[in-house]
Amino acid sequence: MKKIASVLLVTGVSVLGAACSQKAPETLASPDGNLSVKVFVTEQNTLAYSVDRAAQPVLLPSDLGLQLTAADFTQGVAIESRSAITPVSDEYSLRVGKKSKIHYSANEQTFSILNAQQQKLILTFRVSDDGVAFRYAVNDPSIKRKEFVKETTSFQLPETARAWLQPMSVSQTGWSNTNPSYEEHYQMDIPVGTPSTLGAGWAFPALFNNGDNWILLSEVGVNRDWHASRLHHESPKGEYQIATPQAPEIYIAPNGEKGALLANSNGDLISPWRILAIGDLPRIMESTLGTDVAEPAIALDKNIIQPGHSSWSWAILKDDFTTFEVQKKFIDYAAEMHWDYTLIDADWDKKIGMEKLKELVEYAAQKNIGILVWYNSSGSWNETPYSPKSELLTHEQRQAVFAQLKAIGVKGLKIDFFAGDGQSMMAYYHDIMADAAAHGLLLNFHGATLPRGWQRTYPNLMTMESIKGFEFTTFTQENQDPVAAHVVMSLFARNVFDPMDYTPMAFGDIPNIKRVTENSFELAEAVLMISGIQHFAEIPEGMATAPEYVKAFLQELPREWDEVKFIDGFPGKYAVIARRAGEVWYVAGINAEKENKTLNLDLGFIGDKTGIVIASGDSERSFIQQEINSKTPYTITLRPSAGFVMALK
Incomplete structure (x- = not known):
């Protein structure tokens, strides 16, 4: 467990000087005040953070830190300064996604981190109503060549939490040595801390639940200078750490020259955003955090995108x-x-x-x-x-x-x-x-x-x-x-x-x-x-x-969707999702449980529309079609491995 420093402990790092502000944690909250993040230095002079939702712990104190060949920000650090908390607002459109027009609103704070050598790391946190995002940046001109060694970022889940995770496959295994390709079955509803079944880590996105809190953990915006990450294959007591790719996961040029495995740059080195969508299942399923913090679109003829x-x-x-x-x-x-x-x-x-x-x-x-x-x-x-x-x-x-x-x-x-x-x-x-x-x-x-x-x-x-x-x-x-x-x-x-x-x-x-x-x-x-x-x-x-x-x-x-609404479901068991394209709503559901599933669907959010439902007939391969309206609650019973679709205009 990480301990918050109540006073500045400078043994062995006195060179940091009095300019470094080492206060008790200050809180960065979401616009609605429901989510909050604290960033602090521990008694061991390491960097850490914690996340709460509605005053309940989501992440217990967890590690932050980055080590390069020429700079170490994993120990002996202090927070030199914290920026003012500023609002971030972004409007963007997506042709490929569950929503076409998206508004992102968050509160942002930037932390300047100094190590014992007076080298600087910039840490940025954003907290939106649906989650938390943070990333590292190293732009200190005194560090000429920036080569990644390790990242100590971790996510400390309460030990009572459960996990839904996909194992990373071992590189150079599988058909014609094509792994890893994110092609494993998920391990569902397992205790946090369970080791990865293949020993190569857990893939993003990683889903967790603890009581009322669901967390979907991933990363966004891997640029050309960074590697793609995963979670470490071991997570003792529910502490999941960021892990790196395996040695063979590199580009090899036609002349046989091997590319780099880990992040490196002669200029600024900027990590991906680590993101945690947080809330109940509807909040998770409707979140757009995975594109909200991505880099804006390059210039491109819109007629191409079809x-x-x-x-x-x-x-x-x-x-x-x-x-x-x-x-x-x-x-x-x-x-x-x-x-x-x-x-x-x-x-x-x-x-x-x-x-x-x-x-x-x-x-x-x-x-x-x-x-x-x-x-x-x-x-x-x-x-x-x-x-x-x-x-x-x-x-x-x-x-x-x-x-x-x-x-x-x-x-x-x-x-x-x-x-x-x-x-x-x-x-x-x-x-x-x-x-x-x-x-x-x-x-x-x-x-x-x-x-x-x-x-x-x-x-x-x-x-x-x-x-x-x-x-x-x-x-x-x-x-x-x-x-x-x-x-x-x-x-x-x-x-x-x-x-x-x-x-x-x-x-x-x-x-x-x-x-x-x-x-x-x-x-x-x-x-x-x-x-x-x-x-x-x-x-x-x-x-x-x-x-x-x-x-x-x-x-x-439709080929594109304007809006999404999660209606009902549970990971690995069943799902009912509504999608709107223009003025038409489509609703679909599937049942993966071993028994019949009866769904009582309130479609009132759609307004006054009529349409059709297509579901299973008497046999597994047959269909039936019925007329429906959105003002009348609809009950349907799905057999195992069955589903339905609706179109309401």
């Missing part, structure tokens, strides 16, 4: 069907469904070729369908065989590839198989996003890290996988069986802040797999999951089994 729905053959048909005729069929399918894109997956360069791809692009354009194409990001950091491979490694390569794709009318790329979270790999992501934006191309990253708010900064970033997605449920029954709980869990963590390319929805059979979800559950995923481009897994033959009213629902389903 969220949409896409057909995609590979999810169910796999490698052998990436052929000219099959892709032409999927373009026709997208047009029939009034969708926007068709994604042509791996090895298209070998099985279709650039000239025939141009034909497909031209054919698709006649039907108002855009073409997306797959690329392999990797050089020598994994053993993936799929191509086009190693064609995006340098700026010069990207300029050539992106210019050629743009010239023939391709709308965007799905880029797969990144190496992990090292600093050089983060710089690689930034380079790709910036170069693609300059060529007016949309992006979807797979086998990838967590977006961490990049979709705000680079509006051409439509989505990222970073989840054990639908494809895994087609590989083995072992991954199919827990899919309902996994999908519900992803809505409460992975998909709260960032777009998620889970690639949902199948109504028909999956080869060699017994599908465990009802068709109504699959349909509900289309509303519940946020992705700038929603790549639907279903193929034409499966869609043909659905009633016309289900097809009509999918044909009219």
Whole structure:
């Protein structure tokens, strides 16, 4: 437990002098006064903070600190000064998210931290009504080269708290050495302090609960100079520490030169924002903190940014069907469904070729369908065989590839198989996003890290996988069986802040797999999951089994959302979420529990609207449709692994 210093203890650090202000903790509160943060120096002369909500502890005293090769701010520190508390206000728009127009309001305070060598660290805290954000900055000109050694930031949960966490996978494991890709099942409702099952840490976002307080912990705005972080695999007595990537998680240049693993800069070194969305479940689920503190959007032609729905053959048909005729069929399918894109997956360069791809692009354009194409990001950091491979490694390569794709009318790329979270790999992501934006191309990253708010900064970033997605449920029954709980869990963590390319929805059979979800559950995923481009897994033959009213629902389903309202749910068990697009409200719910779930839904917040509900019929694969109105409370009973959708106009 960290102890607050009541007086300045200067033994061994007297060089700090009398100018350093070492007062008892002052409180930085949210605009509504409900959340409060205290930043202080402990009796051990280390930096710490604590967080309360409604005068109840959310985080007990927890560590702060940063160590560089040329400066140590983890011990022997003092608070030189605290800025005045100032309001922060921001208005911004998102094309990819759960809200289109967002207002962010917070109170901010900056702390100047001195170490024994009189070197300076800047610590900034922001407290909004829905959470806390903080970050470090080192801009001291006396520190010429800034190289990261360690970060002592921790999050001390009460020992009574529970956790919902995704283990980080061990680097260079998995198929063709492609881990880590944020593709593990969540460990749900476990005691805090439980070690990570794989020994490589816990992924962001991390969800915790203690009594009335829910905490969704993540980071936002990883710049090209920093690495992406995670939580340490051990958290004794509920103290979770920031951890770094594993050694192989780096970019390797075509000439074999290895990039840096950890943060470094010759200029200012600025960490990501550490964020904690705090409150009840509705507050967590409706929070936009994950983009509120992200860097504003780069300059980009707004006409380029076109969220949409896409057909995609590979999810169910796999490698052998990436052929000219099959892709032409999927373009026709997208047009029939009034969708926007068709994604042509791996090895298209070998099985279709650039000239025939141009034909497909031209054919698709006649039907108002855009073409997306797959690329392999990797050089020598994994053993993936799929191509086009190693064609995006340098700026010069990207300029050539992106210019050629743009010239023939391709709308965007799905880029797969990144190496992990090292600093050089983060710089690689930034380079790709910036170069693609300059060529007016949309992006979807797979086998990838967590977006961490990049979709705000680079509006051409439509989505990222970073989840054990639908494809895994087609590989083995072992991954199919827990899919309902996994999908519900992803809505409460992975998909709260960032777009998620889970690639949902199948109504028909999956080869060699017994599908465990009802068709109504699959349909509900289309509303519940946020992705700038929603790549639907279903193929034409499966869609043909659905009633016309289900097809009509999918044909009219919005590509963008203006508002969100969390109605009911619990992580890993069930979820009911409402989304508004224009004047129309869509409501969807799914049940992952082993028993029937009866939901009593008050839709009065929608106003006076009428519409339809689509739910399960008598069998797992059937649907029923009924008329409803928002003024009358609605009761529905969902079977296990079943769901529903509503549209109210």
